Amino acid sequence: TLERVMGQYLRTHADVGMTNASALLLDASTMQVRAMIGSADFRNDAIAGQVNGVLAKRSPGSTLKPFIYALALDQGLLHPRTMLKDAPTSFGPYTPENFDHRFAGPLSAQEALIRSRNIPAVAVAARLSKPGLHDFMRLAGVQKLQSESHYGLALVLGGGEVTPEELAGLYATLANGGISQPIRYTQPAPGEPPAQPLRLLSEEASFITLDMLRHTPRPDTASPARPAVAWKTGTSWGFRDAWTAGVFGRHVLVVWVGNFDGTSNPALVGVDAAAPLFLRMVDALRAERLDPGEVALRQPPDLRQVEVCAATGGLPDALCPVRATTWFIAGKSPIQTSNLHRTVWIDDRTGKVVCGPRSDARPQVMEQWGSDMHRMFRQAGLPRASAPALVCEEDSSAAESAPVITSPLRGVRHMLRAGSPAPLVLRAEAAAGARTVYWFADDALIGSAAPGEGMTWMPDLSDPGRHYVLRAVDDRGRADSREVTVDIAP
Structure with missing residues (x-):
């Protein structure tokens, strides 16, 4: 069945250079291989048809992202409705971009995963403690991995290599509630x-990750698959590999489309090249009753559904206007009350904000986004009004969070060359209402900047190896600090 579907698909796409593919179908309940297609045509020398692509190492693109989110769920960093930031971001020397070179602004973890946004995934990976993605892959049996430092955060976006067989084993771990087992051919x-x-993962994190992936819309219907399919696409750098991997019923299916010699082809995009073939294979198996369909899902014991504020993912306060439900792992998922919304009083005559309550003013609920979120909304073309900076003595909602230093990074040792030193860029985000951030190095004022704006600072070049304490203080006296070490090279 799978060979027939693959042959028909490649014949109709030969005009765009799609001539080869591999696929592996696995019964996750027994870990036995049900079908393996190493190449599109064993006898075709033009595509190196006698190569078994199921055992070939290739860049997996974004197909590893689900495991970043699963690890983060287990480490209490997020739940599906946690808001993440899709905006230009540097992680030290690494500055990832999204596939479409655009930025979506704030979006939930679930939306970031099913839309395959790169920057939120890298940001989540940067926050993981042990185990990280590299540890997870090594423990799951992925062979020939270089050291973790060799890949850095690029591993999240396909910087390493896996075989379709290894990728099927990873997805079977999700299907089996977080338990990894070897694949069997006999x-x-x-x-x-x-x-x-x-x-390798908790039952709860595996359940939630698959549930998020089941919301991925099919490219042919723009709606999630019914019966449900939990699937993820991937595209390698240079358009050399198109992937789709997923779980349906008790099966795991991995599809790879590309060329064994690594030839680039702009048609090799996961959602355009591999996903249609993957879904045709799933549909064919179900049409011929070779897949039992959806299996009854048992809700893990520590999994709950809770109500959150839709705009922030935090527990709703009395002012939250729109609420939603999300999965929550008891004892793990982050618990934080949403404080985005604030009541202000509008003068009936002038329309300006005043201290209230007053008989000649009306209450109005407004959002109080921080400087980083405002900038993201502007970049995404979604400007938002926010509560003004007016502070009244009786207004307890003004007690917001302190600034957050985003540059320099924590734990990074900075090296400057004495002959051509480059200044360090200092940047901090601030809560709504803050207008200025003042910077101090060891209690000495070195300058000021608007929240989210960078300011350059040149350390003392005559004192190599010096430790500095940098502080960012906003105009309401709230502060964040960070220790940095500066080395001087000749």
């Missing part, structure tokens, strides 16, 4: 001891 021999399972 029935176990009589008396053979079963393989020892290895828990």
Whole structure:
């Protein structure tokens, strides 16, 4: 069935240079391979048809992103409705971009995953403690990995290499509630001891991750698949590999489309090249009753559904106008009350904000976004009104968070060349209402800048290896600090 579907698909796409593909179908309940297609045509020398692509190392693109979010769920960093930031961001020397070179602004973790936004995924990966993605892949049996420092955060976006077989094993871990087991091509021999399972993710994190992926819209209908399919696409750098991997019923299917010699082709985009083939294979298996369909999902014991404020993902306060439900892992998921909304009083005569309550003024609920979120809204073409900076003595809502230093990064040692030193860029985000951030180095004022704006600072070149304490203080006296070390090279 799968060979027939693949042959028909490639024949209709030969005009755009799609001539080869590989696929692996796995029964996750037994970890036995149900079907394997190493190449589109074993006898075709033009595509190196005798190469088994299922065992070939390739860049997986974005197909590893679900495991970033699963690890973050387990480490209490987010839940599906947690708001993430899709905006220009540098992670030290690494500045990732989105596939479409655009920025979506604030969006939920679930939306960031199913829309495959690169910057939120890298930002989440940068916050992971142990295990990170590299540890997870190594424990799951991915072979020939370089050191974690070799890849850095680029591993999130396909900087390493996996085989379709290894990728199927990773997705089977999600299907099996976070337990990793080896793939089998044959029935176990009589008396053979079963393989020892290895828990890599919690049952709750695996359940939520698959639930998020089930919301991915099919490219042919623009709606999630019914019966449900949890799937993710990937595109390697240079358009050399198009992937789709997913879970449906008790099966895991991985599809790769590309050329064994690594030839680039702009048609090799995961959602355009591999996803249609993947979904045709799923549809064909179901049409021929070779897949039992959706299996009954058992809700893990520590999983809850809670109500959150839709705009922030935090627990709703009395002012939150729109609420939504989300999955929540008891004892793990972040608990924070939303404080985005604020009541202000509008003078009936002038329309200006005044201190209230007053008989000649009306209350109005407004949003109080911080400087970083305002900038993201502007970049995404979604300007937002915000509560003004007016502070009244009785207004307890003015007690907002302190600035957050975003540059320099924490834990980074800075090296300057004495002959051509480059100044450090200092940047801090601030809460709504703050207009100026003042910068201090070891209690000495070195300058000021608007929230979110960069300011350059040249450390003392005569004192190599010096430790500085940098402080960012807003115009309401709230502060953040960071220690940095500056080395001087000749």
